[in-house]
Amino acid sequence: MINGHVLSTGNEVLLGDIVDTNSAFLCRQLKSSGITVIKTTAVRDDMAAIVREIQSIASAADICVMTGGLGPTPDDLTAAALAEAAGVKIELDTAALESMKKYFDKRGFDLTPANEKQAMLPKGAKFLENLHGTAPGISMTINKCRFFCMPGVSREMERMFDLKVRPKLYEMTGHAGEIQIIRLMLFGMPESRVGQILSGFGLQFPEIHLGFRVRFPMIEVKLSLLKEVVSDSEEGMDGARQMKQAKLWVMEQLGSIVISDQGLTLAQEVGRLLKKCGQTLSVAESCTGGLVAHLITDVPGASDYFLFSATTYANSAKETILNVSRETLEKNGAVDETTALEMAIGVRTAGGSDWAVSTTGIAGPSGGTEAKPVGTVCIGVAGPSGSNSQRFLLDRGDRERNKQLFAAMSLEMLRRELVKNY
Amino acid sequence: MINGHVLSTGNEVLLGDIVDTNSAFLCRQLKSSGITVIKTTAVRDDMAAIVREIQSIASAADICVMTGGLGPTPDDLTAAALAEAAGVKIELDTAALESMKKYFDKRGFDLTPANEKQAMLPKGAKFLENLHGTAPGISMTINKCRFFCMPGVSREMERMFDLKVRPKLYEMTGHAGEIQIIRLMLFGMPESRVGQILSGFGLQFPEIHLGFRVRFPMIEVKLSLLKEVVSDSEEGMDGARQMKQAKLWVMEQLGSIVISDQGLTLAQEVGRLLKKCGQTLSVAESCTGGLVAHLITDVPGASDYFLFSATTYANSAKETILNVSRETLEKNGAVDETTALEMAIGVRTAGGSDWAVSTTGIAGPSGGTEAKPVGTVCIGVAGPSGSNSQRFLLDRGDRERNKQLFAAMSLEMLRRELVKNY
CATH class of the missing domain: 3.40.980.10 (MoaB/Mog-like domain)
Structure with missing residues (x-):
C-alpha cells in the first residue's frame, strides 16, 4: 500500500x-x-x-x-x-x-x-x-x-x-488501471437497519470494502476493491468474480429495497425505465410543490420522456387543470387516496402521457389534524393498464425533508409499477 | 489564545x-x-x-x-x-x-x-x-x-x-451572550467582485467581522460583532449603532444587488412581499422543470399565496394548458421572449392568480444552437398592471447549476416587479 x-x-x-x-x-x-x-x-x-x-x-x-x-x-x-x-x-x-x-x-x-x-x-x-x-x-x-x-x-x-x-x-x-467499484442505491430502510443486515459482510468478503453514504432519503452502498487484490488469488477467484459475488450477496440480503445496482437515483432509474420503453410521464403535485418534477428534470435527457407537471396547491387548480371532481374534494378533502387517484388520472390525460404520478399530503410544519397528521401523503399512479393510489405516514420532522421523502416515495411507487409492466 | x-x-x-x-x-x-x-x-x-x-x-x-x-x-x-x-x-x-x-x-x-x-x-x-x-x-x-x-x-x-x-x-x-449579526442576501454578482467592492470595510469598521457565504446562486454577506465590543466605547458609539452604520455602508456600495437585509432568500422575499399585499402567484416552467415551484413551496406558509404551477416540457402542454399560440411556437420556438410572455399570461389565467412568472430556456448539456446556446433563458412576468419578458444568457457549465441560476433569475425579475408595484 x-x-x-x-x-x-x-x-x-x-x-x-x-x-x-x-x-x-x-x-x-x-x-x-x-x-x-x-x-x-x-x-x-x-x-x-x-x-x-x-x-x-x-x-x-x-x-x-x-x-x-x-x-x-x-x-x-x-x-x-x-x-x-x-x-x-x-x-x-x-x-x-x-x-x-x-x-x-x-x-x-x-x-x-x-x-x-x-x-x-x-x-x-x-x-x-x-x-x-x-x-x-x-x-x-x-x-x-x-x-x-x-x-x-x-x-x-x-x-x-x-x-x-x-x-x-x-x-x-506502476499504476495501470482503476479500482473496481460497485454502487447500489437503496430506498425504504434506515441506515442502521441496513448496517445490521449487512454486518456479516466483512467475514464473507474480507478484501472488499463496504461503505455507506446517506443521500437522503436514499442510501448508497459502495463496494470497492483495491487494485492489488484484482490479480488471481490462490483459489483462482479473481477480483471481478469476488465483486460479483459480493454484489449478489448484498442484493440477496437487502431484497426489494435495492432500487438500482448501477448507483442510479430514483429519478434516474425511473428515467432509464421510461426511455427503455419509449414511454412518457406527467406529474401532478400538491404537497411536494414541484420537487418531483425538479428531480425528474435534473436528469439530462429528461425531455425524452417527461411531458408535463402541474403543481396544484389550490383546490380550484385541482378541479380545472386535473379534472378532480368537486364531490371528491368536498367529501374526502384534498389529502385523500381518491383525490390522489383522480389527480394522477387527470394529469395523465392533460399531459397526454403513458404514465402519471401524483402527490397530495401535509408537509408541515402546520396543517395537520388528528385524522391526517403532518407527514400524511397520498400517492397515485396511473398507467396504460390501470391506476392505483396509497396513503403513507412519513414524518421526518421538518418541511424540507418531508417534501424530499414524499417525492422519493412517489418515484418509488412509479418505479415499481414500471418494473411490473416490463 | x-x-x-x-x-x-x-x-x-x-x-x-x-x-x-x-x-x-x-x-x-x-x-x-x-x-x-x-x-x-x-x-x-x-x-x-x-x-x-x-x-x-x-x-x-x-x-x-x-x-x-x-x-x-x-x-x-x-x-x-x-x-x-x-x-x-x-x-x-x-x-x-x-x-x-x-x-x-x-x-x-x-x-x-x-x-x-x-x-x-x-x-x-x-x-x-x-x-x-x-x-x-x-x-x-x-x-x-x-x-x-x-x-x-x-x-x-x-x-x-x-x-x-x-x-x-x-x-x-467567556462569550457571555449573543453576538450581533446582520445578514444581507445578494444576487447578481460574482463573489470576487463583491469582495473587491467591500475591500475597504476592514478599515472603516475594524471591530466588525465581514464574512461571505455562497448560497449559489446567491451570496450571503454577514456582519458580526463580538460581544465585548457591544458596550459603549470611548466615543460613545455603541455596537448597535456601529452595526447599523456598517450595514448602510455595505448596502450603499452594493446597490441593487442586495435583495434582502434580513438574510431572506429570493423565494422567501417574494413570499414576504406577496403575503404583505395579500396577493397570489402562479408559475409556468419549462427549463427549470419544477424548481421555481419547489423553491417557492419550501417556504412554510407558501399555500397562502402560491396557487398553481405548470411545468410544460412538451410544446403540446404549452398550448393546451397555458394557451401559448401555435403560431408563436412555430415561428419563434419554445425558447423565446414572446413564448415566455404568453406562458406567464396563460398561467396567470389558468391559475387565477394576481401574479405569474415563467421560464423557458436551455439548461444543457445538449440542446443548444448557435442562435440559442446552452444558458439561454427567457423569463416572463405577468401582473395586475401588465406583463413583460426578457432574454438572458447565463451559462454556468452544468445543467443543475443552470437550473438554479435560471430559477433565481425568474424570482428576481418577479421580485423587482413586486417592489415596483408597492
Missing part, C-alpha cells in the same frame, strides 16, 4: 472563509492513481506549524500533495518551510525563473522582485512548470516522502496536477 | 467522494466563538488512525470539534476511539438511549441493537442530544482538550452545533 497525504496551507481555509475543494479533488486523483490517502490536514500560514507538519508527514507518508503558499507575498512560506524541514538552504532555480519570465513576457508584464522570490527553491528540489499562472510548483523528497507542492488556486492546481504530477505518480505506483 | 482543532473522520472524505464542507462551517463557528483554529485534519475510518489523531490533538489543542463516526454501522468508530485514547471503557448511557427512544417512538420505529450501540459512550463522557437525527453527540475531556463529537450529516451537525456546542463554547471562552 502506498500511503498518501494531502496538505493545504492558508489562513483562509482555517478561518472557514473558503471550502477546501482542492483536498477532495486531490483525494480522488490520488485514489485513482493507486494511492491510499491516509490523512488530510490544513494548517495556518505559520512557519513553525508548516515545518512541523511537513516533518511529521515526511516520517509517515510515501507521497504528499500540498497546495498553497507559493505566491509572492510574505505569507507564502512553502519553499522556505520545505527547506527548513529538510535542513537545506533555498537558492535561485534558473529554470523556474526562465519559465516565469516566459509567462510574463507573453502577457507583456515585467517580473517584480517579489516574483523573483517565487523562483527561490530548496536545494535539491525540482520546479514544476505552471502553464496557467505565475507560481512555479515544487517537487522534493524529504525522508522517504516525495512532496509535490502546487498553487492554492484550484484552476492552476488542477491543471498542474494533470500535466506535471499525475504522470510522476503513475511512474511511482 | 484558545487553540481549536477540527477533525473529520470518514473514508468518503479521503476518497474524495464528498467535499468536506463541515470543516469550513466549523472553522467559521469556532472563530466567531473566539477560538483560533490551528489545524484541521481528516482521517479514515480506521481505529488506530483515529486513536492516534485524538491523542495528538489532546496534547496540542484546547478544543476539538469532531464530525462523523457516530452512526450505527461497524465503520462508526468515534465512541470506541475516544475511549481507547482516554484509556477508559465504553458503557451504556441511559440518557442517550432515552433520547434515541423518544426520537424513534415519535416516528413509529423500533430501536435495533445497532442503534443501542450508538448509546454506548466512553466512561466520563456526556451525550449531546440530537433533535434532528438518531446519532447522539459526545462531549468529553481528554488531557486538557475538550472534544465535541457530532454527526457527519451536515444538517444534523449544524443544528447540534447551534443548540448544544456553541453555548458550551461561549461558557468556556
Whole structure:
C-alpha cells in the first residue's frame, strides 16, 4: 500500500472563509492513481506549524500533495518551510525563473522582485512548470516522502496536477488501471437497519470494502476493491468474480429495497425505465410543490420522456387543470387516496402521457389534524393498464425533508409499477 | 489564545467522494466563538488512525470539534476511539438511549441493537442530544482538550452545533451572550467582485467581522460583532449603532444587488412581499422543470399565496394548458421572449392568480444552437398592471447549476416587479 497525504496551507481555509475543494479533488486523483490517502490536514500560514507538519508527514507518508503558499507575498512560506524541514538552504532555480519570465513576457508584464522570490527553491528540489499562472510548483523528497507542492488556486492546481504530477505518480505506483467499484442505491430502510443486515459482510468478503453514504432519503452502498487484490488469488477467484459475488450477496440480503445496482437515483432509474420503453410521464403535485418534477428534470435527457407537471396547491387548480371532481374534494378533502387517484388520472390525460404520478399530503410544519397528521401523503399512479393510489405516514420532522421523502416515495411507487409492466 | 482543532473522520472524505464542507462551517463557528483554529485534519475510518489523531490533538489543542463516526454501522468508530485514547471503557448511557427512544417512538420505529450501540459512550463522557437525527453527540475531556463529537450529516451537525456546542463554547471562552449579526442576501454578482467592492470595510469598521457565504446562486454577506465590543466605547458609539452604520455602508456600495437585509432568500422575499399585499402567484416552467415551484413551496406558509404551477416540457402542454399560440411556437420556438410572455399570461389565467412568472430556456448539456446556446433563458412576468419578458444568457457549465441560476433569475425579475408595484 502506498500511503498518501494531502496538505493545504492558508489562513483562509482555517478561518472557514473558503471550502477546501482542492483536498477532495486531490483525494480522488490520488485514489485513482493507486494511492491510499491516509490523512488530510490544513494548517495556518505559520512557519513553525508548516515545518512541523511537513516533518511529521515526511516520517509517515510515501507521497504528499500540498497546495498553497507559493505566491509572492510574505505569507507564502512553502519553499522556505520545505527547506527548513529538510535542513537545506533555498537558492535561485534558473529554470523556474526562465519559465516565469516566459509567462510574463507573453502577457507583456515585467517580473517584480517579489516574483523573483517565487523562483527561490530548496536545494535539491525540482520546479514544476505552471502553464496557467505565475507560481512555479515544487517537487522534493524529504525522508522517504516525495512532496509535490502546487498553487492554492484550484484552476492552476488542477491543471498542474494533470500535466506535471499525475504522470510522476503513475511512474511511482506502476499504476495501470482503476479500482473496481460497485454502487447500489437503496430506498425504504434506515441506515442502521441496513448496517445490521449487512454486518456479516466483512467475514464473507474480507478484501472488499463496504461503505455507506446517506443521500437522503436514499442510501448508497459502495463496494470497492483495491487494485492489488484484482490479480488471481490462490483459489483462482479473481477480483471481478469476488465483486460479483459480493454484489449478489448484498442484493440477496437487502431484497426489494435495492432500487438500482448501477448507483442510479430514483429519478434516474425511473428515467432509464421510461426511455427503455419509449414511454412518457406527467406529474401532478400538491404537497411536494414541484420537487418531483425538479428531480425528474435534473436528469439530462429528461425531455425524452417527461411531458408535463402541474403543481396544484389550490383546490380550484385541482378541479380545472386535473379534472378532480368537486364531490371528491368536498367529501374526502384534498389529502385523500381518491383525490390522489383522480389527480394522477387527470394529469395523465392533460399531459397526454403513458404514465402519471401524483402527490397530495401535509408537509408541515402546520396543517395537520388528528385524522391526517403532518407527514400524511397520498400517492397515485396511473398507467396504460390501470391506476392505483396509497396513503403513507412519513414524518421526518421538518418541511424540507418531508417534501424530499414524499417525492422519493412517489418515484418509488412509479418505479415499481414500471418494473411490473416490463 | 484558545487553540481549536477540527477533525473529520470518514473514508468518503479521503476518497474524495464528498467535499468536506463541515470543516469550513466549523472553522467559521469556532472563530466567531473566539477560538483560533490551528489545524484541521481528516482521517479514515480506521481505529488506530483515529486513536492516534485524538491523542495528538489532546496534547496540542484546547478544543476539538469532531464530525462523523457516530452512526450505527461497524465503520462508526468515534465512541470506541475516544475511549481507547482516554484509556477508559465504553458503557451504556441511559440518557442517550432515552433520547434515541423518544426520537424513534415519535416516528413509529423500533430501536435495533445497532442503534443501542450508538448509546454506548466512553466512561466520563456526556451525550449531546440530537433533535434532528438518531446519532447522539459526545462531549468529553481528554488531557486538557475538550472534544465535541457530532454527526457527519451536515444538517444534523449544524443544528447540534447551534443548540448544544456553541453555548458550551461561549461558557468556556467567556462569550457571555449573543453576538450581533446582520445578514444581507445578494444576487447578481460574482463573489470576487463583491469582495473587491467591500475591500475597504476592514478599515472603516475594524471591530466588525465581514464574512461571505455562497448560497449559489446567491451570496450571503454577514456582519458580526463580538460581544465585548457591544458596550459603549470611548466615543460613545455603541455596537448597535456601529452595526447599523456598517450595514448602510455595505448596502450603499452594493446597490441593487442586495435583495434582502434580513438574510431572506429570493423565494422567501417574494413570499414576504406577496403575503404583505395579500396577493397570489402562479408559475409556468419549462427549463427549470419544477424548481421555481419547489423553491417557492419550501417556504412554510407558501399555500397562502402560491396557487398553481405548470411545468410544460412538451410544446403540446404549452398550448393546451397555458394557451401559448401555435403560431408563436412555430415561428419563434419554445425558447423565446414572446413564448415566455404568453406562458406567464396563460398561467396567470389558468391559475387565477394576481401574479405569474415563467421560464423557458436551455439548461444543457445538449440542446443548444448557435442562435440559442446552452444558458439561454427567457423569463416572463405577468401582473395586475401588465406583463413583460426578457432574454438572458447565463451559462454556468452544468445543467443543475443552470437550473438554479435560471430559477433565481425568474424570482428576481418577479421580485423587482413586486417592489415596483408597492
